[in-house]
Amino acid sequence: QTIYLKDYTVPAYLVDQLALDIAIHTGFARVTARLSMRRNPAATASALWLDGEDLQLEALSIDGRALSPADYVLSDAGLSITTLPEAFVLESVVRIEPDKNTQLSGLYRSKDGYFTQCEAQGFRRITFYPDRPDVMAKFSCTLHADKAAFPVLLANGNPVAQGDEANGFHWAKWEDPFAKPAYLFACVAAKLDVVEDYYTTTSGRRVRCAVYVEPGKLDQCDHALAALKKSMKWDEDVFGLEMDLEHYMIVAVGDFNMGAMENKGLNIFNTKYVLARPDTATDTDYQNIDRVVAHEYFHNWTGNRVTCRDWFQLSLKEGLTVFRDQNFGMDVHSAGVTRIQEVRTLRAAQFPEDAGPMAHPIRPASYAEINNFYTATVYEKGAEVIRMIHTLIGKAAFRQGMDLYFARHDGQAVTCEDFVAAMQDASGLDLTQFQRWYNQAGTPRLVVKSAFDAAAKRYTLTVTQHYPATPYEERMAADGLPQARGPYHLPLVIGLLDAAGKELPLRLSGETSAAGTQRVLTLREDTQTFVFEDIASEPVPSLLRGFSAPVVLDYDYSDAALTHLMAHDSDAVNRWEAGQRLATGILLKGVEHKAQGEWIPAPYVDAIRALLASAFAPAGDPALVAEALLLPSETYLAEQMAVVDPDAIHAARLALRQHLARALRSEFESAYAQLAIDAPYSPDGAQSGKRALRNACLGYLAELGDEAANALVLSHYEQAANMTDTMAALSAIANLDIPARHTVLDSFYSKWKHEALVVDKWLQVQSTSRLATTTADVRALMAHEAFDIRNPNKVYALVRAFCAANPKHFHAADGSGYKLAADVIVELDAMNPQVASRIARTFDRWKKFDAARQALARVQLERIRAHVGLSSDVSEVVSKALD
Ligand code: ARG
Numbered sequence: 001q002t003i004y005l006k007d008y009t010v011p012a013y014l015v016d017q018l019a020l021d022i023a024i025h026t027g028f029a030r031v032t033a034r035l036s037m038r039r040n041p042a043a044t045a046s047a048l049w050l051d052g053e054d055l056q057l058e059a060l061s062i063d064g065r066a067l068s069p070a071d072y073v074l075s076d077a078g079l080s081i082t083t084l085p086e087a088f089v090l091e092s093v094v095r096i097e098p099d100k101n102t103q104l105s106g107l108y109r110s111k112d113g114y115f116t117q118c119e120a121q122g123f124r125r126i127t128f129y130p131d132r133p134d135v136m137a138k139f140s141c142t143l144h145a146d147k148a149a150f151p152v153l154l155a156n157g158n159p160v161a162q163g164d165e166a167n168g169f170h171w172a173k174w175e176d177p178f179a180k181p182a183y184l185f186a187c188v189a190a191k192l193d194v195v196e197d198y199y200t201t202t203s204g205r206r207v208r209c210a211v212y213v214e215p216g217k218l219d220q221c222d223h224a225l226a227a228l229k230k231s232m233k234w235d236e237d238v239f240g241l242e243m244d245l246e247h248y249m250i251v252a253v254g255d256f257n258m259g260a261m262e263n264k265g266l267n268i269f270n271t272k273y274v275l276a277r278p279d280t281a282t283d284t285d286y287q288n289i290d291r292v293v294a295h296e297y298f299h300n301w302t303g304n305r306v307t308c309r310d311w312f313q314l315s316l317k318e319g320l321t322v323f324r325d326q327n328f329g330m331d332v333h334s335a336g337v338t339r340i341q342e343v344r345t346l347r348a349a350q351f352p353e354d355a356g357p358m359a360h361p362i363r364p365a366s367y368a369e370i371n372n373f374y375t376a377t378v379y380e381k382g383a384e385v386i387r388m389i390h391t392l393i394g395k396a397a398f399r400q401g402m403d404l405y406f407a408r409h410d411g412q413a414v415t416c417e418d419f420v421a422a423m424q425d426a427s428g429l430d431l432t433q434f435q436r437w438y439n440q441a442g443t444p445r446l447v448v449k450s451a452f453d454a455a456a457k458r459y460t461l462t463v464t465q466h467y468p469a470t471p472y473e474e475r476m477a478a479d480g481l482p483q484a485r486g487p488y489h490l491p492l493v494i495g496l497l498d499a500a501g502k503e504l505p506l507r508l509s510g511e512t513s514a515a516g517t518q519r520v521l522t523l524r525e526d527t528q529t530f531v532f533e534d535i536a537s538e539p540v541p542s543l544l545r546g547f548s549a550p551v552v553l554d555y556d557y558s559d560a561a562l563t564h565l566m567a568h569d570s571d572a573v574n575r576w577e578a579g580q581r582l583a584t585g586i587l588l589k590g591v592e593h594k595a596q597g598e599w600i601p602a603p604y605v606d607a608i609r610a611l612l613a614s615a616f617a618p619a620g621d622p623a624l625v626a627e628a629l630l631l632p633s634e635t636y637l638a639e640q641m642a643v644v645d646p647d648a649i650h651a652a653r654l655a656l657r658q659h660l661a662r663a664l665r666s667e668f669e670s671a672y673a674q675l676a677i678d679a680p681y682s683p684d685g686a687q688s689g690k691r692a693l694r695n696a697c698l699g700y701l702a703e704l705g706d707e708a709a710n711a712l713v714l715s716h717y718e719q720a721a722n723m724t725d726t727m728a729a730l731s732a733i734a735n736l737d738i739p740a741r742h743t744v745l746d747s748f749y750s751k752w753k754h755e756a757l758v759v760d761k762w763l764q765v766q767s768t769s770r771l772a773t774t775t776a777d778v779r780a781l782m783a784h785e786a787f788d789i790r791n792p793n794k795v796y797a798l799v800r801a802f803c804a805a806n807p808k809h810f811h812a813a814d815g816s817g818y819k820l821a822a823d824v825i826v827e828l829d830a831m832n833p834q835v836a837s838r839i840a841r842t843f844d845r846w847k848k849f850d851a852a853r854q855a856l857a858r859v860q861l862e863r864i865r866a867h868v869g870l871s872s873d874v875s876e877v878v879s880k881a882l883d
């Protein structure tokens with residue numbers, strides 16, 4: 001069943017207050033909810049609808065008068081009541097079974113207690129309620145549970161009372177002073193350890209910051225707690241936004257579908273984004289913790305204080321909050337590295353999504369299952385759209401736009417238009433056309449042509465936009481909702497380099513003097529021409545600097561021009577991008593020739609040699625060099641082909657890595673030696689950058705496969721003093737067909753089998769291994785004690801990583817990879833449709849493969865679709881894929 005944005009209507013009734021009482025007993029919980037309601041003066045409808053799912057109704061009353069079944073209509077999806085006074089108190093009592101809640105949506109059991117996840121529609125699995133974000137109420141929550149088993153009782157807001165009761169139970173009451181939609185509700189009853197600290201806001205509010213974790217993990221909380229305080233400071237400094245509560249709690253839970261959740265004052269996190277110790281977490285894990293903690297904290301304003309009117313507006317809070325956490329990352333880490341990693345993620349995850357069967361604009365006009373729209377498009381492309389507004393209007397106007405947005409909408413549930421209107425009104429820039437970014441799906445392609453007129457010293461860039469319709473637009477048209485399409489309004493940031501690598505002053509025709517060496521060109525039309533004057537000799541254009549728009553840039557660069565940009569561009573993203581373009585060109589040639597013969601040009605090897613040397617120059621940045629040494633992924637290369645040949649891609653990429661390793665062996669060896677770190681571990685940018693480069697060198701050396709290289713990898717493993725180094729070695733070893741592989745993997749497992757997040761790493765190096773036995777190994781690991789299909793992190797590490805990050809095996813010509821994925825999807829769908837659906841998404845690009853592979857994939861997709869009782873989550877994904 002499809003839901004449409006155009007069908008939005010305001011709720012018939014509003015909730016002013018909600019008093020919840022949740023008593024957790026063995027095997028069930030009883031939830032009593034008192035809703036103080038009144039008719040919405042803005043509504044025309046008069047029936048009350050309360051969502052409810054998997055609830056056993058025990059009692060229902062209005063103003064203290066019990067209702068009989070004749071007074072309401074109850075279905076699987078909820079309850080409706082037609083005859084009601086203007087204002088009333090509705091009380092319901094329901095029984096739920098959190099121990100049987102394997103979906104991890106609503107109230108559920110995890111190892112040490114009970115936790116909640118209510119976004120998007122989990123609250124209806126706790127009690128009957130108008131579970132939609134435009135219904136905002138003040139909540140109180142009283143929890144009751146066994147005191148010895150569940151000593152910690154938490155909910156949103158402030159603790160107001162607590163006490164003991166009969167039978168060893170205790171209770172606690174929490175009150176949230178801010179009205180909020182139900183998706184931001186959270187409560188926890190568990191056995192947890194806590195670490196606390198205090199943060200004082202600029203206006204003097206003393207905030208208790210607390211991180212709750214499973215007993216015994218207190219030594220893994222410091223980084224998350226520090227990240228929280230850093231985030232609070234950053235949001236004050238950059239946006240003038242302060243924490244508004246006295247308590248800010250983060251609770252880590254090992255069973256969690258997504259990354260984390262911004263519940264008001266009580267964030268619930270996947271342990272993966274909280275727990276870190278140098279010997280258990282990698283530099284990347286530390287950085288991810290910074291970013292996710294910041295992300296959830298920033299939601300307090302962009303998401304909670306101002307929330308979404310309906311779920312079509314999800315990007316209103318997610319795109320904006322990702323943009324904010326990205327800027328935090330650029331400020332506290334390295335700006336260049338952070339941006340490069342984002343561009344890589346966007347192109348690895350979002351571009352394929354936008355080119356596949358699930359393509360949708362950042363604000364879709366319809367969906368079948370909202371959980372399927374927590375996508376790279378809504379999040380990452382959504383953040384790029386906000387970034388473009390920032391680039392077009394500038395930092396100062398953007399800040400004014402944010403201030404205006406909060407001045408207008410604090411306490412409201414609003415739409416993407418409301419946000420854009422605030423930016424437009426604050427800046428004076430007309431953003432009407434810009435709104436196409438919210439309505440059109442697909443990645444636009446910019447075709448740029450250059451012409452140089454030596455006599456006139458004139459350089460001309462002609463830019464053409466292409467934006468063909470996607471399956472989304474076809475679906476909408478078939479639904480009778482044709483979507484108008486047109487060119488985008490976007491910023492194209494550029495510079496021009498001369499033959500010496502110097503940046504040229506830029507004067508556009510019609511201007512009296514040059515204004516700087518970098519310009520933001522504004523695109524609005526299908527084709528536009530930009531003429532630069534006083535250009536003495538033909539420059540090399542540096543286009544789309546900083547990745548200023550989420551587009552594919554098509555410009556016919558020569559290898560020499562790319563090598564030039566790689567060495568001289570002042571823009572870190574474009575230096576990196578030039579290297580990626582160069583490598584992509586070479587690799588695609590390698591794919592074409594099945595990596596036979598002399599297909600790797602010597603100048604490329606020289607460019608990589610120079611790149612590596614640049615890390616040791618006075619202003620060298622090892623972290624950026626490490627990024628640049630990483631070749632485009634197999635998945636990225638696949639997207640560049642009309643018909644994907646996964647074996648040829650894998651072979652070409654491996655051959656290029658081996659070629660570089662042989663040609664630059666001594667350079668890699670000496671860099672590896674020079675980059676050794678003596679200091680105690682720190683995840684800071686400088687140290688992690690050195691480690692990244694050192695481990696990149698190790699990765700190349702590991703490709704040599706001779707005795708000396710293997711010995712180096714094994715000694716790196718043995719000497720590793722932190723998880724970053726350990727994993728660098730372990731992932732290399734996992735690709736080696738040597739006897740030591742088993743010994744190392746076994747001893748790693750025995751050492752870490754009680755540390756769940758480390759076991760996930762152990763599963764993932766095996767599921768992403770290139771060895772021929774990988775598919776069989778993954779099947780065997782699914783039966784290993786270390787694996788648990790009910791735990792999302794385990795499924796992501798073993799199965800999703802196999803499907804998404806091991807194309808050689810997932811797309812195996814015998815169909816074994818597709819079969820494995822389908823087996824898991826079908827088994828998991830009955831337990832956890834959200835996770836099953838995320839695995840199903842790995843079939844998205846099946847039509848890009850050859851006919852034989854398509855036939856094998858189709859068999860599995862049809863088998864999944866035919867499965868009786870299939871969830872709406874998986875059904876939507878698979879049907880769209882098969883369409
Ligand atoms: N709002 C959360 C975040 O972005 C994600 C929650 C997603 N939950 C879901 N069931 N899809 O931080």
Ligand code: ZN
Nearest residue numbers: 295299318321
């Ligand atoms: Zn978010």
